[in-house]
Amino acid sequence: MIYDALIAPFVEFEFMRRALAGVLALALGGAPVGVFLMLRRMSLVGDAMAHAILPGAAIGFLFSGLNLFAMTFGGLIAGFSVALLAGLVSRVTIIKEDASLAAFYLVSLAAGVTIVSMRGTNIDLLHVLFGNILALDDQTLLVIAFNATITLLVMAVIYRPLVIECVDPVFLRTVSRAGAPAHLAFLALVVVNLVNGFHALGTLLAVGLMVLPAGIARFWSRDITGMMMVSVGSAMVSGYLGLVLSFQTKVPSGPAIILVAAALYVFSVLFGNVSGVVRQLFPGRHLEA
């Protein structure tokens, strides 16, 4: 019974195994990035960046058709450009980072839609370009795994300055000049993982497996290491249960994964160890010696 519900789909169907592999790789790379996004109050930046990637992918498609690498590359370029330009404008002018990013991502999104419609047909470009998690072919799976690996490696290299910048940026500036490069590398990771999420979840939900698990993790751990563990774990569980849900009911897979993550999030808000609602209403008795 339980075997039928939870394991049989993956034993029987290769597309389910591929989807699972894809979503696990996605969780491994995206969730830790999401934790840092959250700690730096940049969760919505991730969402904005997801839209900014569109024109790059569209141009890649214009030049070489359904070529995975051209589209990924285009998306990366567009994402980086928007991130860098937005940062630059906010540094040299009076505009703050959020307004600057909002302006650039809107420009980027509009350009993307224009490019898509100029191609003459009205095929839903992203649907064709990025398919969905049930249609992961070898190439796509390799790209996702490769991007996740790169993410973890870069993360290991910039971990120290990244953490210090989250908790005490002024201190970091006095002891090291690694702050700016680390920040840029981090933005690059955000873009890489968004492009990754595109392949499996599409534009709107790409950011879901980064932001929701990080939110969940915040309720269960006080230190960054713990948060990263919980976020990766909950992202993987969401991916797995989402696929099972999509298999057993008729919910499309991408939304199913995000809905499971959202359910975990609501549970965490209510019952979380750290500042969960129930915990605050009924604080346990203090330990007495």
Add this chain to the structure above:
Amino acid sequence: MTIGRRVFLVGCSVALSLMAMEPSHAQDKIDVVASFSILGDFVRNVGGDRVAVTTLVGPNGDAHVYTPSPADAKKVAAAKLLVVNGLGFEGWLPRLVKSSGGSASIVTATQGIAAHQRDAHDDPHAWQSVANAEIYVANIRDALAKVDPAGAATYRANADAYLAKLAALDNEAKAAMASIPERHRRVISTHDAFGYFAAAYGVEFIAPQGVSTDSEPSAKDIAVIITQLRISKTPAVFLENIADPRLMRRIAAESGAKIGGTLYSDSLTPENGDAPTYIDMVRHNIRALTSALAG
């Protein structure tokens, strides 16, 4: 209604009527707008030199999820005759007609066709049966004659010639399908646009998606298809020109079914493609089906 909104609406209608007033470039020809490429081909065949045909959803476009542009509103406003498929195929069209403020008469090409039902909706893809296409052509002929009585004789002659071709095509399709053993006449296609084709020519189509290309398939849908293919040993699986080809390759790889070329359902291809006209499209589909199922 607030004043602001009223001003906005007035502005919109002024803009649209300005567009409508621009002189049409084909002065002496009758301007006909067809909602998608297959209808456009019918109109071209019946109207011949007397009409200038524009199609809103061009080759390889998907009429189910089309979003009209201002240029489309302009074409509709300038047209004498608007040819639509009906049966709920062009959900976006009624709004476009209203907002464009044109005076075109509208002909529903499926008039007189007994619609198949699918999930409690009419299945709009009636043109997939050549016998129905003959009704389309007759409707278009009558509508053109009404709009342009001077050309009625020409339209009748053109339509008769074209109908003869269609009748031959229908026989050809029936003969080709009859040559395949009955237990082999089963295929999977991404889009269940072939309900009428299936009924007319005795081929069973199984589709992983609903009747509209809007809905995304769930893992369960895909699993159902693969299981079905494995159990029934369906020999072939077909890609369509407007849905995710990677999903189809996945299904084929896992079920051991053969990928048989592309079947065109909702749109023709550009001039240099496999199916620039309706007759080419039907021939192409028959050839693709027979070569995949014969083996």
